[in-house]
Amino acid sequence: MKLFYWLRLSLLCLLSTVAGYNSQADELKAGVFSPSRPAPDFLLKGSNGSDLKLSQYRGKVVILGFGYTSCTNVCPITLAMLSQANQQLDTLASQVQVLYLTVDPQRDSPARLKEYLAAFNPSFIGGSGTAEQMAAVRKLYGVTAEKHDFGKDYVIAHSSFVYLIDRTGALRALMPFGHKADDYVHDLKILLKE
């Protein structure tokens, strides 16, 4: 009887340890919103030639980023990282969609976005629209974009994080700039499991 009691206690300890380990492992590395809210929908011109509507990607985990093709420091790093994460996901990659919306609609046509994004990964889809449309989408997502003129040319200082949207279309997390591909893979696998 006593042996049975100790066996049961040991099993409980083991289970709680495993549960504790799993809950730690299941913690996202990105910043998490609680409670999550539906990701605001938008309708833009996609770099794939079709309309780009966020809600059409329900069922997939969406990585939503903001940037522009003339960006020299933040965007190439983020996109290279996302491309690396995409490769690491292997067969799961088909369940993840990267959407990259321009903060520079003046220069970034859907065709230009397509050419630029294809250099990182042909499956990435860009989104563009009128300046007003893009400003409205940025506002919905709390994204900043500030134009700085340098003679004839200009650069845009913009928010560098990307959002993670789950299969149900909920805005779940925000990955700040600088995280490695492994961190993306870690979080995407958690979201894909749900």
Add this chain to the structure above:
Amino acid sequence: MSMNFRNCARWTLIVVVLATSSWAAFAPIKFESREALFEIPKGTFAQRMAGNKVEILPNHVYLTLGIHDVLLLKNLDDVPQIFGPTLMMPGQSFRLPFEVASDNQFACSAHASGQMTIVVDPRPEWPWQKIAWRIRTLYRTIHIKLSTSAA
């Protein structure tokens, strides 16, 4: 008598300095939680609309890896706010863990400057690092308190 008093004072000072240094070098650094919590109180927006200056966050938030390295933001106000790195709905919280020592700048409508810097320090492992960390933290705390009272 005077000589004895001086000797006694000197030795007391030496003991106090040694004890403080030993504590600073060897005592573990602890926080109640790994989370640094910042909240936008209810009514902040209304107060601002009424023309009152409301400071919610310090311009610099200091975190330490492995000890106090999670930023927890809560919007308790009735309106959405750009708070720290993101847009937060009323009643929503945002929990951001850091794993790399770094300086992070975020746009933040909760600040008059519109900007917020989160400094993540590496975890102090060695005794001299712990002493440096405590001195730095003390200096920052005083600096934040002074700048808050000046505002």
